[in-house]
Amino acid sequence: MGVDYNQVGWFEIPVSDMRRAMDFYEHVFDVTLDEQETGELKMAWFPMKEDEIGAPGSLVKGKGYVPSDRGVLIYFTSADIEEACRRAVEKGGHVLQEKFSIGEYGFVAMLRDTEGNTIGIHSRT
DSSP: OOOSSOSOOOEEEEOSOHHHHHHHHHHHHTOOOEEEEETTEEEEEOOOOTTOSSOOEEEEESTTOOOOSSSOOEEEEOSOHHHHHHHHHHTTOEEEEEEEEOGGGOEEEEEEOTTSOEEEEEEOO
16 A cells, blocks of 8 residues: 655645735745635635645634644755745744755755744755
Protein backbone atom coordinates (compact mmCIF):
# COMPACT_ATOMS: atom_id res chain seq x y z
CA MET A 1 0.00 0.00 0.00
CA GLY A 2 1.22 3.50 -0.73
CA VAL A 3 0.37 6.76 -2.34
CA ASP A 4 1.91 8.47 -5.35
CA TYR A 5 1.14 12.02 -4.23
CA ASN A 6 1.96 14.34 -1.32
CA GLN A 7 -0.30 13.59 1.63
CA VAL A 8 -1.06 17.18 2.59
CA GLY A 9 -3.96 18.50 0.53
CA TRP A 10 -4.53 21.92 2.14
CA PHE A 11 -3.11 24.03 4.95
CA GLU A 12 -4.38 27.01 6.93
CA ILE A 13 -2.21 29.48 8.82
CA PRO A 14 -4.04 31.38 11.59
CA VAL A 15 -3.57 35.17 11.59
CA SER A 16 -4.74 38.03 13.77
CA ASP A 17 -3.99 40.85 11.30
CA MET A 18 -4.78 39.76 7.72
CA ARG A 19 -3.23 42.76 5.95
CA ARG A 20 0.04 42.46 7.92
CA ALA A 21 0.19 38.69 7.37
CA MET A 22 -0.52 39.03 3.64
CA ASP A 23 2.18 41.69 3.33
CA PHE A 24 4.66 39.39 5.10
CA TYR A 25 4.00 36.24 3.03
CA GLU A 26 3.69 38.09 -0.29
CA HIS A 27 7.03 39.80 0.35
CA VAL A 28 8.92 36.76 1.63
CA PHE A 29 7.82 34.42 -1.17
CA ASP A 30 7.25 37.00 -3.94
CA VAL A 31 3.67 35.86 -4.57
CA THR A 32 0.24 37.48 -4.65
CA LEU A 33 -2.37 36.08 -2.27
CA ASP A 34 -6.04 36.01 -3.26
CA GLU A 35 -8.24 37.59 -0.55
CA GLN A 36 -11.54 35.77 0.04
CA GLU A 37 -14.38 35.82 2.55
CA THR A 38 -16.23 32.61 3.30
CA GLY A 39 -18.94 33.23 5.85
CA GLU A 40 -17.29 34.60 8.96
CA LEU A 41 -13.77 33.68 7.84
CA LYS A 42 -11.40 36.02 6.08
CA MET A 43 -8.92 34.10 3.95
CA ALA A 44 -5.96 34.84 1.70
CA TRP A 45 -5.20 31.93 -0.61
CA PHE A 46 -1.70 31.10 -1.75
CA PRO A 47 -1.30 30.62 -5.52
CA MET A 48 -2.15 27.12 -6.68
CA LYS A 49 -2.20 25.09 -9.85
CA GLU A 50 -4.96 22.58 -10.48
CA ASP A 51 -3.83 18.97 -10.92
CA GLU A 52 -0.28 19.67 -9.73
CA ILE A 53 1.62 17.98 -6.91
CA GLY A 54 1.89 19.98 -3.72
CA ALA A 55 -0.40 21.49 -1.14
CA PRO A 56 -2.25 24.75 -1.62
CA GLY A 57 -3.34 26.68 1.42
CA SER A 58 -4.48 29.91 2.98
CA LEU A 59 -4.01 32.49 5.70
CA VAL A 60 -7.17 32.49 7.83
CA LYS A 61 -8.63 35.02 10.26
CA GLY A 62 -11.71 34.06 12.22
CA LYS A 63 -13.15 32.57 15.37
CA GLY A 64 -11.09 29.63 16.55
CA TYR A 65 -8.01 30.53 14.49
CA VAL A 66 -5.25 31.52 16.91
CA PRO A 67 -1.65 32.06 15.75
CA SER A 68 0.87 29.98 17.70
CA ASP A 69 4.50 28.95 17.64
CA ARG A 70 3.54 25.54 19.04
CA GLY A 71 1.09 24.29 16.44
CA VAL A 72 1.50 22.49 13.16
CA LEU A 73 4.78 23.27 11.42
CA ILE A 74 4.61 24.04 7.68
CA TYR A 75 7.67 24.07 5.44
CA PHE A 76 7.58 26.33 2.39
CA THR A 77 9.81 25.58 -0.60
CA SER A 78 12.20 28.33 -1.66
CA ALA A 79 14.92 28.46 -4.30
CA ASP A 80 17.00 30.75 -2.02
CA ILE A 81 16.65 30.30 1.74
CA GLU A 82 18.96 33.18 2.64
CA GLU A 83 16.94 35.58 0.47
CA ALA A 84 13.65 34.37 1.98
CA CYS A 85 15.08 34.91 5.49
CA ARG A 86 16.28 38.41 4.59
CA ARG A 87 12.87 39.29 3.17
CA ALA A 88 11.13 37.90 6.27
CA VAL A 89 13.17 40.16 8.55
CA GLU A 90 12.38 43.17 6.31
CA LYS A 91 8.68 42.61 7.01
CA GLY A 92 8.93 42.10 10.76
CA GLY A 93 9.55 38.36 10.92
CA HIS A 94 12.38 36.73 12.88
CA VAL A 95 14.90 34.11 11.86
CA LEU A 96 14.82 31.46 14.58
CA GLN A 97 17.43 29.21 12.97
CA GLU A 98 19.63 30.09 10.00
CA LYS A 99 19.93 27.75 7.01
CA PHE A 100 21.27 24.33 7.99
CA SER A 101 21.79 21.01 6.24
CA ILE A 102 19.39 18.09 6.53
CA GLY A 103 21.77 15.84 4.62
CA GLU A 104 20.68 14.37 1.30
CA TYR A 105 17.30 16.14 1.60
CA GLY A 106 18.72 19.66 1.31
CA PHE A 107 18.55 22.58 3.71
CA VAL A 108 16.05 24.28 6.01
CA ALA A 109 15.73 27.47 8.05
CA MET A 110 13.15 28.32 10.70
CA LEU A 111 11.25 31.63 10.90
CA ARG A 112 8.63 33.29 13.08
CA ASP A 113 6.09 35.20 11.01
CA THR A 114 4.49 38.51 11.96
CA GLU A 115 1.58 36.68 13.60
CA GLY A 116 3.70 34.53 15.93
CA ASN A 117 3.57 31.30 13.89
CA THR A 118 6.73 29.26 13.35
CA ILE A 119 7.32 28.20 9.74
CA GLY A 120 10.11 26.34 7.98
CA ILE A 121 11.74 27.07 4.65
CA HIS A 122 13.16 24.18 2.60
CA SER A 123 15.49 24.09 -0.38
CA ARG A 124 17.40 21.32 -2.13
CA THR A 125 20.45 23.64 -2.43
